[in-house]
Amino acid sequence: MNIVHLNGLRAVEATGRLGSLKAAAEELGVTIGAVSQQIIKTEQQLDRIFFERGPRGLVLTPAGESLMPRLKGGFDLLDQAVASARQRDEKILTISVAPVFAARWLVPRLDRFALTHPDISLRIDATTKLANLETSDVDIGIRVGTGEWPGLRIEPLLAQEVFPVCAPAIAETLREPADILQCGAVIDARSMFSWETWLRTVGLSGAQMKVRHVFNEASLCIDAAIAGQGVMLAWQTLAGDALIEGRLKAPFRVRAKTGFGHYFVTSPTRRETTVVAAFKAFVRDEIERSMRQIDGPR
Structure with a gap:
């Protein structure tokens, strides 16, 4: 050496x-x-x-x-x-999440977690890479996938569904699913699924969307849709808050299952601390709350 x-x-x-x-x-x-x-x-x-x-x-x-x-x-x-x-401080919780999930869903809700758990400090590791939960300081991850991550403890959180979203003015022009073929589409170049996933569900398999803009970040696609630049194929946690606030509309109630989902991932060898349990309960409550709001009258 x-x-x-x-x-x-x-x-x-x-x-x-x-x-x-x-x-x-x-x-x-x-x-x-x-x-x-x-x-x-x-x-x-x-x-x-x-x-x-x-x-x-x-x-x-x-x-x-x-x-x-x-x-x-x-x-x-x-x-x-x-x-x-390392001395693990159980009052500090380190969470690994994808950047788009952190920005569009998790971070806006952290004030509510702080109100009920003022003694817990959160550290957000926003990355698309799955940390080594055995050797790193990450306590819990939230990931999107099929739930197949060998060697980890996996808990389903939310089945992922996709559906079109757009600005309210565009939504008013859409009466039936086929109408969406005339709209310009805002495309997420790194998406794991295509428009065919939803079009097939509404009986339009093989139809082609008119591509207007292509971005390499889903968050940018949402911003473009909010700005009225086209329709986007989004999922619940990505578009949820914009739908709840009225900045986006889902013109059709039909949602397509993707086979993917949001999952908690943790180390199978570490005991679950009260801090991890509290965070998981908080996220589950917030998911249920936001899904109820999205599923309300639109």
Whole structure:
């Protein structure tokens, strides 16, 4: 260890585990070039080649394949040692959520949580990456998916449904589902589902929407829809508050199931603290409240 830098070993381990320099650079928070240089330096220090460099990227050599399990095990032990050394303050709750869920649904409701739990401080980790709940300081995550995250405790929160939303002025022009085909659509380029999901539900399978704008963030799509720039295929927690406040309208009551849902995710090996239980109860109550408001007269 006196002749090999720890950062170099981290670069080798991350690249071997994730399968690419790009993925390793994103995890380590450095550039692809920095990861490559760290690997080269480590190979020189140990006089071994761990990756073959070819047109399809990096492939582990026999020396790399032999090293990887030991290297991964070593970093796992370091992670566990650091986690166990931390003093967990059970009055501080760290929550991992997607940025769009945090901005559009969770954050506007945190004042109500603070009123009933003034002794609890919240830390919001807004990210699309699922944290390692065994070794990080994240206490609970809220994620959207099919609920298939091996090694985690999964609790369903809300089945995800999608439906068109638009500004009130546009909604007034829509009488039946086919009318929406004449509207410009605001598209979320990173969405896990397309307009076909809803169109199929209303008997318009195969019909094509007129694309007006494309954004790489769902939150921007909502802003564009509120501004009257087109119709968006949204879901409950994304568009809920704008619907409740009247800034958006859902012109049709038909909602399409996506097979996805919102879930609580927690570590199966950590005991559930009273703080985590309080937050989960709060979120469930708020979900029920907002869904009742959305389902009311429109």
